[in-house]
Amino acid sequence: MKTLVFGHKNPDTDSVCASISYAYLKDKLNDAVEPRVLGEIRNEAKFVLDYFKVKAPAFLDNVWIQAKDLDYEKILPLTLTSSIYDAFKTMEKQKIHTLPIIDDVGKLLGIVSMQDIASGLFYADYDAVDSTLSSLIRTFCDDELNLFHTPKAGLDIALKGNLEVFDSNSFSHNNLNEDTVVILEKNYRQDFFENLNHSLGLLILSGIDSISEYEKSLIEKYDIPVLSVNVAIAGVVTKITQSRSIESIMKKSNIVKFTMDDYLSDIKDTTLKTKFRNYPLLDHDGKYIGFIGRRHLIRPGRKNVILVDHNEFHQSANGIDEANILEVVDHHRIGGFKTVEPIQYISKTVGSTCTIIHQMFKDAGIMIPYDIAGLLISGILSDTLHFKSPTCTKYDIDAANSLNKILKLDLDNYTNQMFKEGSSIKGLSLEQILNNDLKEFTIKGKLVAISQIFTLDIDYIDKISEELVVYLEKLAEQKGYFNVVLAVTDIVKEGSYIYYYADSSVIKNALGTESKQGVFAPYLVSRKKQILPELTRAFEEAY
Numbered sequence: 001m002k003t004l005v006f007g008h009k010n011p012d013t014d015s016v017c018a019s020i021s022y023a024y025l026k027d028k029l030n031d032a033v034e035p036r037v038l039g040e041i042r043n044e045a046k047f048v049l050d051y052f053k054v055k056a057p058a059f060l061d062n063v064w065i066q067a068k069d070l071d072y073e074k075i076l077p078l079t080l081t082s083s084i085y086d087a088f089k090t091m092e093k094q095k096i097h098t099l100p101i102i103d104d105v106g107k108l109l110g111i112v113s114m115q116d117i118a119s120g121l122f123y124a125d126y127d128a129v130d131s132t133l134s135s136l137i138r139t140f141c142d143d144e145l146n147l148f149h150t151p152k153a154g155l156d157i158a159l160k161g162n163l164e165v166f167d168s169n170s171f172s173h174n175n176l177n178e179d180t181v182v183i184l185e186k187n188y189r190q191d192f193f194e195n196l197n198h199s200l201g202l203l204i205l206s207g208i209d210s211i212s213e214y215e216k217s218l219i220e221k222y223d224i225p226v227l228s229v230n231v232a233i234a235g236v237v238t239k240i241t242q243s244r245s246i247e248s249i250m251k252k253s254n255i256v257k258f259t260m261d262d263y264l265s266d267i268k269d270t271t272l273k274t275k276f277r278n279y280p281l282l283d284h285d286g287k288y289i290g291f292i293g294r295r296h297l298i299r300p301g302r303k304n305v306i307l308v309d310h311n312e313f314h315q316s317a318n319g320i321d322e323a324n325i326l327e328v329v330d331h332h333r334i335g336g337f338k339t340v341e342p343i344q345y346i347s348k349t350v351g352s353t354c355t356i357i358h359q360m361f362k363d364a365g366i367m368i369p370y371d372i373a374g375l376l377i378s379g380i381l382s383d384t385l386h387f388k389s390p391t392c393t394k395y396d397i398d399a400a401n402s403l404n405k406i407l408k409l410d411l412d413n414y415t416n417q418m419f420k421e422g423s424s425i426k427g428l429s430l431e432q433i434l435n436n437d438l439k440e441f442t443i444k445g446k447l448v449a450i451s452q453i454f455t456l457d458i459d460y461i462d463k464i465s466e467e468l469v470v471y472l473e474k475l476a477e478q479k480g481y482f483n484v485v486l487a488v489t490d491i492v493k494e495g496s497y498i499y500y501y502a503d504s505s506v507i508k509n510a511l512g513t514e515s516k517q518g519v520f521a522p523y524l525v526s527r528k529k530q531i532l533p534e535l536t537r538a539f540e541e542a543y
Contacts, residue, residue, distance in 0.1 A: 001068070002034040003326060004303060006060055006317065007353075008310035010437050011037040013382035013422070015309040016045040017375035018353040019057060022308055022329060025357065028366045033306065036060035038317050042436060044382060044422020051418075052374035064319035065264040069301040072281055072290040077102040078246055080109070083131065084120060085139040085242035087112050098278040098291065101250050106287040108257065108280055110250035120249030124241045129181045131159045131243040133202065133225055139243040144230035148211055151225045161201045163240060165233055166192050176200060183236050184208070193218055200224045204240075206233050257282055260289060264300055264322075271297065309353040311337045314440035314447070329356055331391075332528055336442060351391040354379030358399040373406040378418060385454075386415045388494060391529045419491055423455045430464070430471040434486060441532060443539045446482040449475070450535070452496075452527045454489045461488050461497065465518050472501035483539075487524070487531055495522040496531075503542060510538035 005023050007015025019035040026033035035057040041049070049056050077100040078087060087099055091114055101110045134155040137147065151157055161179030168191040176182060178199040184192050186208050193215050203219070205211075205228040211219070219226050229236060257280040258267055271279065271294055278291040302324035305317070311328050312335035313320050327344040328337070331353055337345075348356050354376040361368050368376070380400045384392035387400075404411065425433055438451040455461065461468070472484045483502035490496065497518050500507050504515035511534060513519045524530050 001304070002032040003306060004036050004060060004063065005033050005306040005308060006036040006038055006057075007308050008315040008439065009038045009317075010435060010439075011039055011041050011045060012437055013042070013045040013048055013418075014352050014354055014379040016041055016057070017048065017379035018308040018329070018357055020054060021354065021357050021372050021375050021379075022306065022360075024369075024372050025361055025364065025366060026306075029364060034058075042422060043424070044418055047418055047421035048375065048378040048382075052371045052378075054371050054375060060317055062318035063303045063305055063323040065300050065302055065322050066260065067258050067262045067264075067267060067281055067292060068260040069303055070264070070292055070296045071301055072292040072296055073278075074290045075099065077106075077288050078112075079103070080245060080247050081132075081135070082246045083135040083139060083243045084117055084246060084249060085239070086135075087246050088114075088117055088242070091117075100280055100288045100291070101246055102288050108255075108282055108286060108288045110247075110252040111255060111278075111280060112246055112250045113277075116249045116251065120244075121241060124244070126237055126241055127163055129159045129161055129163050129201070129240055130245065130248060131240065132245075133157050133159060135245070136202070136240065136243040137227070139239045140227070140229050140231070143239075144209075146209065146228040148205075148216070148226040148228060149219045149224060151223050157225070159201050163237065165237075168192070181240065183233055185233065196222070198222060202227065204229060204236055206231060206236055255280065258292065259284065264297065267292070268297055308357075310439075311335060311347075312439075312441065313337075314442065329353060329360075331356060333532070348395075350393050351389055351396040352380040352383035352399075354383075355393075355396045355399045358403060359395075368403070368406060370406060373403045377403040377407060377409070381411070381415050381418065382422075385491065385494075385525060386411070386419075389526050389529075390523075391526045419454070420456075423457070423491065425453065425455050425457050426460055430467060433468070434471060434475060434484075439527070440481075441536075443536050444543055446539075446543075447480060448535070448539070449479065449481045449484045450487070450527055450531055451485070452487045452489060452531075454491055456491060458488070458490055458497070462518070465499065468499050469501070469517050472499060476501045483535075485531065485535065487527065489525050490520075493520075493522075494525060495520055496524045497521075498524075506535070506538045506542050509541065510534040 005019050007019050023033045023035040037057045038060055041056055075096060079102060097114045099112050100108055103109055159181055161181060163181050165183045166188050168188050179201045181202040182200055183204045183206055185206050196218050199222040203224050203226045208228055256274050259282050278293045281289045281292050283289055302322060304326055305323045306327040308329045311330050325339050325343055329346045331348055331350050358376050377400050380396050384396050387397055433453060434451050436453050438449055441448050476484050486499040487496040497520050499517050508515040511521050513521050
């Protein structure tokens, strides 16, 4: 299964472009990696993907452990052409106790256990035959067997009739019909053939290893399939019963089964309630995949993931604590990050994750194609506000210049287009504005949310400011946030208007501004390097 690489929730340009670009690099290094996004891609990132004709990554809802992550058993299935004997020998050979039965396209029809076989044979009607000639021949494969005559209809003819052991002292040929299966011993051989004048379903010769020309002529005349086996009558009767179709004993209804997308927690709950040994595993179309049992749930496999542009679990995929994190590539603070196994952790004080990935391309000696170069430069330009953000470093500028040698863009014109596409908020709901780029942080054990939006529509924000403040409080109640801060960043004025649900003195202390809602903080444009560190300091001083 492929490793999933993704950025934080509320995918911005740096996050999306870093995911796609790093997946491309890993692919060139022969690692199976697939980029994903954890939410709706923002307009600015959509513009970039369209501009460079790159397909958007698929949405990833969560990374909770699912059935497809388990080390399930891929037991080969049987079909309805299989017999009870086939099932028993398969179980014996593979040392298993349950088998799936599928149709011609692989869909699960039922299951058979060793207990079903034992019960089916115990309660079987030994006076009846319900099999096929080919199945019966397979059942005798471990014995000395000869097929003296193959019927014109071939080996797949159905055998459905009564089973009779011929004894001339107890009945005559009048008791037999064309569906009857007859077992004949050598003691009654002459009597049987002298009075044979019609067809039979099957003739089984017990202990008779040859036939005469006269007997052969009668067999061919009435087109009777004839088997010769070196098995006593009681053994022949048992084998005939074992040759019945597996359908006669398989469980068809009330089968507890799982799909590949079922979550481990749900599977555990079901297995505790039902207590079967094995459970069929199916795909979306009901096709059989394998079997899972309690032993597979003890040490379950985890999804392999790579985090880019974030490391805090609050910002990551649902179920991230159940995932196997292989790598982190980030440029933010390390927020209480912990893993079970050692991982590759790359964190640099640069303005964009794409700057780090650009360097990784260079270190690996991998050529950057035009579209990937376009994504990388877009991530850098976006996160550094076209090199105006205090987070911007010489490495970001050098990376962008290097990438533009491939692209040959008018950076001013391209960046203006990108910001214009991403900055309009007219028509967005309060929820959309707040969640557009909201990140959660834990400060002194309390959950704090900081939302930031870059826009030129400052007049529109001013009109809805009172509604924004009310919604901040509502959002805090819904999500359990201790504080919520919204920074509306004016790209032209290079500053942010601050709205909050928090102690006003903390905001004043943190940002060095008045404590009123919507106060403008000049040169405050970076959540990572300005808002979060100062808010953390003020928060810790206050609490």
